[in-house]
Amino acid sequence: MKDLSEIDLDEGFLSEIINAITSGIFVTDLDHNILMINRAGAKMVGKTPGECFDRKCYEIFDTPMCRTDSCTCQQAVMKNSAHHGETVLHRDGTEVPIEFTSRPLRNYKGEIIGCVENFIDITERLEKDRIIVEQKEELLRKREEDIRHLQDEILELSTPVIEVWEGILTLPLIGTLDSHRAHSAMERVLEAIEQTRAAFVIIDITGVPIVDAGVARHILQTASAARLMGTKTLLTGVGPHIARVISDSGINLDNIILKGKMTDALQYAISRLEERKVRLQKVSNLIGSGRPVSLDEE
């Protein structure tokens, strides 16, 4: 290994070292004239060191803070300390993001005569940051989507509308009924009525532990909605506690047929359906036979 003292530390050798550094380095005087710039620095603005020499730094770099009070040189000189930051420089019309550090440059007397700046291209780093942020957002979005999907699923699972007989739908409610769930139950009942043309809906609340006036109102509203579609609502599974709540709240259940158990409700609905079928037959016959439909026949 060679002794350091053997190396000739002349100006040429120093500039070799400076040119070998991959980050940009340049020196300006207090009038923004570039006194020296290394190869990497000139390359970043698409020039050679010779093309930059003795020109104004703001012409070469053209950053947003050039020729303003926030000029990094001015800041470093004013504060008499290093000044860091990030900005963009312009190379042939394209923007290049950079990170820079400026330090005041002193002569042998200790007077500030200019400024030394080093800077690096941070395009790649910003790109990586951007990708990380993007991936994070994507992940969050996906998670939110999953949660929403699960919530929908739970809602759907918790309010199943089952057609137990042709023309009879049942809605066995289980668990606590909040207004959101009640609303979705109502919507599903209506959709099911439209699809199946059901004449009866049986709502069973055996599995609902707590019924307050709000829940009772929701059930009533479902019944009102069903009525508007021409469907009767039956309510079963009303225990003594729930009966008390409903009677105390003074809610009018005129639109609802109350039955004790699901079996009673089914029996009632089926027998009504049979009667209806006979009548429907009669109506069809009347229309089919070409006789005018008369309501006063019997």
Next chain:
Amino acid sequence: MQPFSVFSLGRILLVSIEEDIDDRDIRTLEDLISTRVAHGRGRGVIIDVQHLEVMDSYLADHLHGLARRLRLQDSRVVIAGLSVPVVMTLLDFGITLEELEFALDVEQALVRLQTLHRSP
């Protein structure tokens, strides 16, 4: 062209309302039904609203009023074919149309009119 059509089926009046019925047409229709019923042409009135995409409170109000008046003329109104979105909107506005009767479709409405006439 009127945005509604009226058919006589024996003593039943079948009225079909089109989507673009306006307030003036509603009043015309009301008068028409009322007159027909007065002439003994309708013991029951079926109003088919399956083509309606929205029912505003004006129409709802008039249907309600019509039902009340026809009851005085010994006739009944059944609304047939309300769609789910229309029902949801009506409920959101708190319109329950207590005095009216409803059926899924015209066929069910006919059955309904037949039943309830026997046991008033």
